[in-house]
Amino acid sequence: MQNSLRPAADSPTGPRAHASGRTEQLFGIRRHAAMPERDGALNPAAFEAGPWCLDLDGRPTGAAATVIMDNATAVAVHHAAPGVETVVTTELQINVLAPLPAFDAAAITEGRTEGPLLECWTRPLSWDAGGGVGRAWLEDAEGRRIVEATGWFQAVPTGAPENRAAFTAAAALPRGPETRVPMPGLLAARPETLPPADRAVRPAVTAAVAPGARFAPKPELANPSGAVHGGAMTLRAVVAAQAAMPDRELYDVQAVRVVFTRPGHGEMVALTRVRHAGRSLRLVDVDLVPVGEDGAPVAEKPMVQVQVTFRAAR
Amino acid sequence: MQNSLRPAADSPTGPRAHASGRTEQLFGIRRHAAMPERDGALNPAAFEAGPWCLDLDGRPTGAAATVIMDNATAVAVHHAAPGVETVVTTELQINVLAPLPAFDAAAITEGRTEGPLLECWTRPLSWDAGGGVGRAWLEDAEGRRIVEATGWFQAVPTGAPENRAAFTAAAALPRGPETRVPMPGLLAARPETLPPADRAVRPAVTAAVAPGARFAPKPELANPSGAVHGGAMTLRAVVAAQAAMPDRELYDVQAVRVVFTRPGHGEMVALTRVRHAGRSLRLVDVDLVPVGEDGAPVAEKPMVQVQVTFRAAR
Numbered sequence: 001m002q003n004s005l006r007p008a009a010d011s012p013t014g015p016r017a018h019a020s021g022r023t024e025q026l027f028g029i030r031r032h033a034a035m036p037e038r039d040g041a042l043n044p045a046a047f048e049a050g051p052w053c054l055d056l057d058g059r060p061t062g063a064a065a066t067v068i069m070d071n072a073t074a075v076a077v078h079h080a081a082p083g084v085e086t087v088v089t090t091e092l093q094i095n096v097l098a099p100l101p102a103f104d105a106a107a108i109t110e111g112r113t114e115g116p117l118l119e120c121w122t123r124p125l126s127w128d129a130g131g132g133v134g135r136a137w138l139e140d141a142e143g144r145r146i147v148e149a150t151g152w153f154q155a156v157p158t159g160a161p162e163n164r165a166a167f168t169a170a171a172a173l174p175r176g177p178e179t180r181v182p183m184p185g186l187l188a189a190r191p192e193t194l195p196p197a198d199r200a201v202r203p204a205v206t207a208a209v210a211p212g213a214r215f216a217p218k219p220e221l222a223n224p225s226g227a228v229h230g231g232a233m234t235l236r237a238v239v240a241a242q243a244a245m246p247d248r249e250l251y252d253v254q255a256v257r258v259v260f261t262r263p264g265h266g267e268m269v270a271l272t273r274v275r276h277a278g279r280s281l282r283l284v285d286v287d288l289v290p291v292g293e294d295g296a297p298v299a300e301k302p303m304v305q306v307q308v309t310f311r312a313a314r
Numbered sequence: 315m316q317n318s319l320r321p322a323a324d325s326p327t328g329p330r331a332h333a334s335g336r337t338e339q340l341f342g343i344r345r346h347a348a349m350p351e352r353d354g355a356l357n358p359a360a361f362e363a364g365p366w367c368l369d370l371d372g373r374p375t376g377a378a379a380t381v382i383m384d385n386a387t388a389v390a391v392h393h394a395a396p397g398v399e400t401v402v403t404t405e406l407q408i409n410v411l412a413p414l415p416a417f418d419a420a421a422i423t424e425g426r427t428e429g430p431l432l433e434c435w436t437r438p439l440s441w442d443a444g445g446g447v448g449r450a451w452l453e454d455a456e457g458r459r460i461v462e463a464t465g466w467f468q469a470v471p472t473g474a475p476e477n478r479a480a481f482t483a484a485a486a487l488p489r490g491p492e493t494r495v496p497m498p499g500l501l502a503a504r505p506e507t508l509p510p511a512d513r514a515v516r517p518a519v520t521a522a523v524a525p526g527a528r529f530a531p532k533p534e535l536a537n538p539s540g541a542v543h544g545g546a547m548t549l550r551a552v553v554a555a556q557a558a559m560p561d562r563e564l565y566d567v568q569a570v571r572v573v574f575t576r577p578g579h580g581e582m583v584a585l586t587r588v589r590h591a592g593r594s595l596r597l598v599d600v601d602l603v604p605v606g607e608d609g610a611p612v613a614e615k616p617m618v619q620v621q622v623t624f625r626a627a628r
Contacts, residue, residue: 075491090595091569091623093407095464097440097447103408125459126411130628133411145439150462152568152625154594207613254466255405257571259597259623261590273620276575280468281404283619299521305589305597307621308574309405311466314444 011194020071021251022170022220023229026065026130026179026186027052030117041123044075047138052104054182056239057197060103062096062138062147063238063253064183065118067231069094069136072122073151076134080124086154089230094256095148098264109180118146119213131155154247163226187236188218194243201246202277209271209287211297213240217266228264230304237306240270241284251282251310264303269292271299275307282310321511334385336484337543340493340500341366341381344431355437358389361452364429365419366498370503370553373511374417376410376452376461377552377567378481379432381545383408383450386436387465390448393425394438401445401467403544409462415454423494432460445469484534497598501550502532508557515560516591522573523585523601525611527554542578544618547602548624551620554584555598565596566625578617581605587612596624 020031028048038045043088045068053064100313110116115251122136131154138147179186186192193214215236223229238256242248268288276283334345342362350357359382367378388401415430422429436450445468452461493500498508507528529550537543551568556562582602590597601616 031534092627093409093464093569093571095407095439095447095466124464125409128628145561148439148464150407150464150569152409154625205614257405257407257621259595259621261588261592261595261597271563276573276616278575281573281575283575300519302590305569311464311567313403314442 002195009178019164019165019168019224020171021229022173023067023223023225024071025175027064027231028115029068029071030120032112038121041121042076042079043119043121044072045120046117047120048115048117049100049103050108051180052186052236053100054105056182056184056242057249058182058196059249060100061253062098062100063094063256065138065147065275066092066094066234066238066256067220067229068120068138068151069147070151070231070234072120073134073149074153076122076124076136077132077151079154081127081129081132083129084131086156086158089151089260090154091152091260092230092234093150093283096147096253098146098253099142100146104259109177109273111177119299125150128286129155138305160223166226167222167224170222173220183235184239187232187239188216188221188306189236189239190214190216195246197249198246199249203245203247205274205277209239209273209285209299212270212272213216213243214270215268224264233260233264234258234306236268237286237288238308240272240286240288241306241308244272244274244284245282245310250313253291254309254311254312256306256308258304258306260304261300264288265290268303269297271297280312283310284310333478333482333538334485335481335537335543337381337537338385339485339489341378341545342429343382343385344552352435355435356390356393357433357435358386359434360431361434362429362431363414364422365494365496366500367414368419370496370498370508370556371563372496373563373566374414376414377408378549379452379461380406380408380548380552381543382434382452383461383463384465384545384548386434386450387448387463388467390436390438390450391441391446391465391467395441395443395446396445398445398469400470400472402470403465403574404468405466405574406544406548406572407464408554410567410569411462412460414456414460414503423491425491425571439464442500443469472540477536478538480540481536481538484536487510487534493590498548498553501546501553502530502535503550503553504528510561511563512560513563517559517561517588519588519591523587523599523613526584526586527557528584529582539577544574546621547578547618548572550582551584551600551602551618552622554586554600554602555620555622558586558588558598559596559624564627566627567625568625570620570622572618572620574618575618576615578602579604581616583611585611594626598622598624
C-alpha cells in the first residue's frame with residue numbers, strides 16, 4: 001500500500017469527477033467548481049452550517065458533518081489511486097473537535113440568510129489498487145479544525161448506471177424550506193420513536209440491545225449504488241444513540257466510529273446498547289438493522305455497526 | 315475548547331516533563347533528550363520496531379505502536395494546555411496505515427542488533443482546561459505515515475507520589491533478552507487461553523460475548539497512577555480480538571478504538587464478540603473485565619471497551 005505524509009507536487013491529486021446527490025445537498029455540502037490544493041491537501045467543498053446540524057433536541061452538533069467527511073475522504077483516496085474507479089467506505093471515524101459556528105436556524109429555514117461556511121480539506125493517507133484511507137477536516141476562517149475524520153475505503157466494481165442517474169437527478173430537486181430543517185426530519189426518523197429528553201434520568205447500562213429509533217425509507221438519501229448514503233446511515237445511528245440517553249442534553253458527541261457491513265435499504269430500526277454511562281464519558285453502541293415481515297428487528301443483519309462516545313457538554 | 319490547525323510560533327508547545335516507565339521501554343519508545351518541533355508538531359521520541367511488534371502468531375503489526383501513540387497524544391495535549399497537570403486517556407483511535415519496516419527478530423532478541431526506528435510526531439488538535447485531543451503518527455525516513463492515532467484526554471487530579479515513584483523505578487529495570495519477545499508475553503497473556511490459528515475456520519458471528527484471552531497481573535505494566543498502562547490495556551484487547559478469529563493470519567489490523575472506562579488492575583479476561591466476519595472486513599468487540607472470587611468474568615465492570623477492525627492481508 002503506497003502512502004504519503006505530504007503528497008509532493010507530482011502526487012496524483014488532480015480533480016476527478018465526483019457525482020453529488022441529494023444527501024450531499026441536504027447536509028450542507030457546497031462544492032467548489034475548482035478544487036484548490038495546499039500542501040498536498042485538496043479543498044473540494046465547503047460545509048454550510050444550518051438547521052440540518054440540529055439534533056433531536058434542536059442542539060447543533062458537528063457530527064452533522066458526517067456526510068461531507070465521508071465524501072471528502074473518498075475524494076482523497078479516489079484521486080490518489082488513479083486505477084480505482086469506485087470505492088465504498090468500510091469504516092469512518094469522526095471526531096468533533098470544537099463547536100460549530102453559531103447560525104440563525106429560523107432565518108436559514110425561511111430563506112432570509114445562509115449559514116456560515118467551513119472549508120473542507122482532505123488528503124490521502126495511504127492507498128493501493130485495493131483501496132485506501134484518507135483524512136478530511138473542516139476548518140474555520142482562523143484555520144481551527146472543528147471536525148476531523150478518517151475514512152477507510154475498498155475498491156469495488158462500478159454499480160448500475162441507472163442508480164447513478166437517479167442519484168444525480170435527486171440532486172436537482174428543489175431546496176425548499178422543508179429541506180432546511182433539523183437532522184431527524186431529513187433522516188426520516190419516525191418521531192414517535194424518539195423519546196423526550198430528561199436531564200434527570202441517566203440511561204441504564206445493559207448487556208442486551210434494545211430497539212430504539214426507527215427510520216422510514218427515503219429514496220432521496222440513496223448513494224450512486226442505490227443504497228442509503230453512508231453518511232446518512234451514520235447520522236441515523238448518531239440520532240439513535242442520542243435517543244437512547246434521556247439526559248443527552250448534558251452531553252456532546254465526542255467521536256463516532258462506523259463500520260459498514262451491508263448496503264442500507266428499506267425501513268430501519270436501531271438496536272442500541274448503552275455500554276458506559278459515566279458522568280464525564282458515555283459510550284453507546286448502535287446497529288441499524290432491517291425490519292422483518294413480522295415487524296421485528298432482524299438483529300443478525302446489521303447494515304452499520306456504530307459506536308458513539310459523548311463527553312460532558314462544556 | 316481552544317484548538318489549532320497549525321500551532322503558531324507562540325503556541326505553548328515547549329517541552330514539559332513527561333515521566334517514562336517500563337511499558338514505554340518494553341514497547342519500543344526511545345525518547346529524545348530534546349523535543350524537535352516542525353510546523354507546530356513535536357517529536358518526543360522514536361519508535362523502535364522489534365519482537366515486541368510480533369503478535370500471537372509471530373506476525374508483525376503496527377498496532378504495537380499503541381503505547382507510544384497513547385503517550386505521544388498525551389504529550390501534545392499536555393504541552394498545549396499549560397494549566398493541565400495530569401491527564402487520563404478517555405478514548406484512543408489507532409489506524410495502521412502501512413506495514414512496519416522489516417526487522418530481524420532473532421538478532422534483536424539476542425542483542426546483536428537494534429530494530430529500525432520510526433520517528434514519532436504529535437500535535438494538539440483542540441484543548442481547554444478540562445482536557446483535549448491530540449494526533450500522533452509514526453513516519454519512516456521518506457516521511458510516509460505508518461501508524462496514526464487520535465487521543466482524547468481529561469484533566470484529572472495528580473495521583474499518589476508513591477505510584478509515580480514505582481513507575482519511574484520500573485523504567486530502570488534491565489532490558490534483557492526476556493524483554494525482547496513477542497507482544498503476548500510482554501502483556502502477560504496466559505498462553506493456554508490463546509488458541510492456535512487455523513486459516514480454514516471462519517469465526518462465528520454471535521450476539522453474546524464469550525470469554526477469551528486471559529492476562530496475569532504484571533506490576534511492570536503500571537502507569538504513573540498504579541493502574542495498567544492504557545496502551546498495554548489496548549494491546550491486550552488487540553491480542554484478544556485476534557485470538558477470537560481462528561483465520562486471523564489472513565487479516566491485518568486496520569483500526570483500533572478503545573474507550574477507557576475504569577482503571578485496569580489484577581487478573582483480566584477478555585469478553586469478545588465477533589460482530590462481523592466478512593471476507594474483506596472484520597469487526598471484533600472486546601471488553602477487558604476483572605475476574606471475580608469465583609473465577610468468573612465480571613462482565614458489568616469493563617476496564618476498557620475496544621473495537622478492532624481487520625482487513626484482508628495484502
